[in-house]
Structures are given as C-alpha cells and as structure tokens.
Amino acid sequence: MPLPVRTRADACPGVLAPHDAADGALARVRLPGGLVTAAQLRVLASCAEDLGDGAAHLTSRGNLQLRGLDRDDPRLVSRLVDAGLVPAPSHERVRNVLASPLSGLHGGLADVRGLASAFDEGLCARPGLASLPGRILFALDDGRGDVAAEEPDLCWVATGPSEGFLQVAGVATDVSASRQDAPELLLTAAEVFLTLRAADEVQAWRVRELADAPGRIAAALDEDHDLGGGSDVPGRAGSPDRDHAAPAGPIGERALGVAPVLGELSAGQLRALADTGDPAIVTPWRTIVLPSPAPGARDALRARGLVVDPDHPALGVSACAGRPGCAKAHADVRADARALIELGVTTTAHVVGCERRCGAPHGPHTDVVARPDGRYAIDGTPVPDLFTALARTQP
Structure with missing residues (x-):
C-alpha cells in the first residue's frame, strides 16, 4: 500500500x-x-x-x-x-497515551499504573516534542495485548513483571526496556520519529506513514536490531476480548466497569x-x-x-456524532442507534452518518453506514429498513 x-x-x-x-x-x-x-x-x-x-x-x-x-x-x-x-498548553494536542486500564487490578503481566503519568510529565518537559502531530498515539501495554491492539504508533509491551519491548506501528522490535524505563524509551522513539520525518521532508501524521518506520526507528535506538513482527505479537490479532475491553460490571476483586x-x-x-x-x-x-x-x-x-451489567445490549452498539452535530452526516445516527439498543440487538454494530466512519472500533463489527437517501447500508449492502435487517441477525 x-x-x-x-x-x-x-x-x-x-x-x-x-x-x-x-x-x-x-x-x-x-x-x-x-x-x-x-x-x-x-x-x-x-x-x-x-x-x-x-x-x-x-x-x-x-x-x-x-x-x-x-x-x-x-x-x-x-x-x-x-x-x-491542560498542564502544558504547548503540548496539549500531543498528550495521547493509552495504558492497560485493568493493570494492577485484574490480569496482565506487569503493573503499568503510574507509567502514563511519568510519560506525560516527560513529554511536556521536552519542548521539541510539542511539534509531534496531534494524531500520534502512544501506549503502555501490560502484556495482555489490549492497548497494543488499538494501533498505537509507539507502544511498550510487557513480557514480564519488569521487562518489555518496543512495538512500532504494530511491528515488534527487539529494542527492549525495563518497566521503569518504558516512558523514556517511548519519548526517545518519538524524537527519532521527528528526526526521520524531517529527513524525509514529509508531513507524516502517523509513524506508519514513514517508509520502513519500524526498522529505522529500531536502528536509531539500537544498532544491533532484528525485527520480529510475527503473529505472536500481543495485539496483532485485532480486537481485544471482553476482559481486555474493561466490560461493564464487577472486575476482579473490587473494580467496577x-x-x-x-x-x-x-x-x-x-x-x-x-x-x-x-x-x-x-x-x-x-x-x-x-x-x-x-x-x-x-x-x-x-x-x-x-x-453496569455485562449482558446489556448497549455494550455492542456505538455511533458517530451524526446529525445535527455533524454537517456531513446523512442521518441522526445516535437516535437510530438508541432505537437498536431498545430493540435488544446483540450484534456488535457501529452506526455512522457517512463513509468516513468516524470512531469505528478496530475489532470485528457490523458496519452500518447512512446513505445520502437517509437509508443505511449494512456491511456494504443497502437495506430498506435498518431495524428489520439487524433484527434478523439475532441468534
């Protein structure tokens, strides 16, 4: 591509x-x-x-x-x-960092609590990183593969309680760092990205838009690099499961989703x-x-x-802003999505007002797109009535 x-x-x-x-x-x-x-x-x-x-x-x-x-x-x-x-106005738009939300509460290989805050402090303390694009996404994954599946640009993935590796644009590298050094590794990798972007004279919004980004960033961080990139990389399979996605209801011994x-x-x-x-x-x-x-x-x-209950039909339905909030939308998709929830549809569906598909989840889902005539297409096939069509998909 x-x-x-x-x-x-x-x-x-x-x-x-x-x-x-x-x-x-x-x-x-x-x-x-x-x-x-x-x-x-x-x-x-x-x-x-x-x-x-x-x-x-x-x-x-x-x-x-x-x-x-x-x-x-x-x-x-x-x-x-x-x-x-808004602790640092100059860096406001680039403070995009995920961390495994159940870390230290339920599951995972390492406890990444506190690492996002440490990363954020380091990010805001480096003036040069204010020039990062607002689309860049960092992540700290505790080894379960949840936030690694969200297509971050630069991600530290735990392989045990105190160690992990760098993943670049979804590709594993052999660049490793301890848990406590993970924020520093991501910050340095971000500086390398900016250096490579300037050298290529491109306006890349995401790391993957640079040619051979995983190899070049790994090489800059560690001359003796060897890309992994195998299918066993956490998160490469796509959608996190319900445990990863922090379901509604009790979680572990005490937490609540x-x-x-x-x-x-x-x-x-x-x-x-x-x-x-x-x-x-x-x-x-x-x-x-x-x-x-x-x-x-x-x-x-x-x-x-x-x-707050794991079997609620609302958990499977998401939507973009739609009308009247978005001028590009062909329908009031949030009203239609709420109607689907009331109908009890259990299909995982994302309802959007136009072909841009804003906010679509990364995992498998039914693609519901409003058309200019106000009707919908489900997974690319126009349907005369959205509610009847989705009701037929019920188990």
Whole structure:
C-alpha cells in the first residue's frame, strides 16, 4: 500500500484549538492513561452544563470531548487549566497515551499504573516534542495485548513483571526496556520519529506513514536490531476480548466497569461517577473503570442510566456524532442507534452518518453506514429498513 502524501499539518482538535462542528465548537480533553479524578469530573460536568451541550463524550482514544461550545468563551480554558487538565498548553494536542486500564487490578503481566503519568510529565518537559502531530498515539501495554491492539504508533509491551519491548506501528522490535524505563524509551522513539520525518521532508501524521518506520526507528535506538513482527505479537490479532475491553460490571476483586450508552455522559452522570469512585479510568472502548468504587456504587450508577451489567445490549452498539452535530452526516445516527439498543440487538454494530466512519472500533463489527437517501447500508449492502435487517441477525 502506498504511503499517504500529506500536504498540511494535521488539525486534531484540542481545548486551545477546538474544531468547529455543526452544533458549535468541539474541544477534546486529553486524559493520559485515561486517568481522571473526581474533582476533575465535577469540573467537566460544570463545563458541559454551563458551556456546552450538557454532556461529555468518550472517544476511542480514552479521552473526553465537549460539544456545543462557544469558541470565543474563555471560561472553558480557564476552568480546565485550573483543574490540571491542560498542564502544558504547548503540548496539549500531543498528550495521547493509552495504558492497560485493568493493570494492577485484574490480569496482565506487569503493573503499568503510574507509567502514563511519568510519560506525560516527560513529554511536556521536552519542548521539541510539542511539534509531534496531534494524531500520534502512544501506549503502555501490560502484556495482555489490549492497548497494543488499538494501533498505537509507539507502544511498550510487557513480557514480564519488569521487562518489555518496543512495538512500532504494530511491528515488534527487539529494542527492549525495563518497566521503569518504558516512558523514556517511548519519548526517545518519538524524537527519532521527528528526526526521520524531517529527513524525509514529509508531513507524516502517523509513524506508519514513514517508509520502513519500524526498522529505522529500531536502528536509531539500537544498532544491533532484528525485527520480529510475527503473529505472536500481543495485539496483532485485532480486537481485544471482553476482559481486555474493561466490560461493564464487577472486575476482579473490587473494580467496577461502567459503560455510558453510546459513550455519552450527562453532567449528572459525571457527578455520579465522581461521587462513587476516585479516580476513574476512561478506556479506549468508551467504558470507565472505577478501581475503588464506593459501597453501593453499582446500584447508584445503574439508577443514573449507566450500564453496569455485562449482558446489556448497549455494550455492542456505538455511533458517530451524526446529525445535527455533524454537517456531513446523512442521518441522526445516535437516535437510530438508541432505537437498536431498545430493540435488544446483540450484534456488535457501529452506526455512522457517512463513509468516513468516524470512531469505528478496530475489532470485528457490523458496519452500518447512512446513505445520502437517509437509508443505511449494512456491511456494504443497502437495506430498506435498518431495524428489520439487524433484527434478523439475532441468534
């Protein structure tokens, strides 16, 4: 496959550089490792309520978005900076780092808790890394292969409690580092990426857009390199299973998995999460993990309309913004997706308003795309009625 030719810098939105959507400005709030405190959840709730559309929206990179904003209103930036959610304005858009959300709680080979924060501090302390593209994605995988499956550009994958290797654009290298040195390895690899990008004189938005990126980055880090790239690399098989994806309901001995319907959290639900667990971990699968939920948290969150049961039909359905939030959408896909949930459809489906397929999960799923005539195509085949067609797929 030919490498894409970029003619401009990427324009991923942030807090300081929001995106103008059909329903107002959209601001993306980065949460390295998905970690967010109860105090920060309450600030986000007030921002959504006072300044936006009343909700926060989870993203496929473990971040949050606020929609329906006035880009000229200075209160959003002020509140988020005060809450510690924008610690380095110059690096705001490049703070994209995943960490296995169940690490130290249930499963995995190594405990990667704290590594995302250490990486973020190191990232923000290096002025040169502010020039990274906003699309770049880092990950710290505890060996279970969950975040390695999310197509990160640069990923440290544990092979035991205290050791691991570098994965570049999905390819394993023999460049290794200890658990405590993993953040430094990723930061150095990011600097190598920028050096190679400049040498190639290209505007690559992702590491894989550089020619032979795994080999060249590995060579720069370790002259005696030998690419692995075999099928046994964690995460290369594709979709993480339900244990990896932090399912709804009890997890391990104490943690609780919570899923907002279609990844949307009302201001009231944000406050309910703040009241029942501190901190919370936002996952790349639009779920939330409460490592230490308060007594009665599951019932309290269920009463707030959040999914806390592993067999709920909402867990299999996701959607893009659709109308009226996106001018390119051909349908109100979120309303249709909610109708599918009410119908009890158990097929894993992603419903989108156009061929761009924004927010699509990386794993296997039914592809539901709105057409210009307002009808849908399922896995490329136009259907006269979405609900009837998907109902027929039920086991």
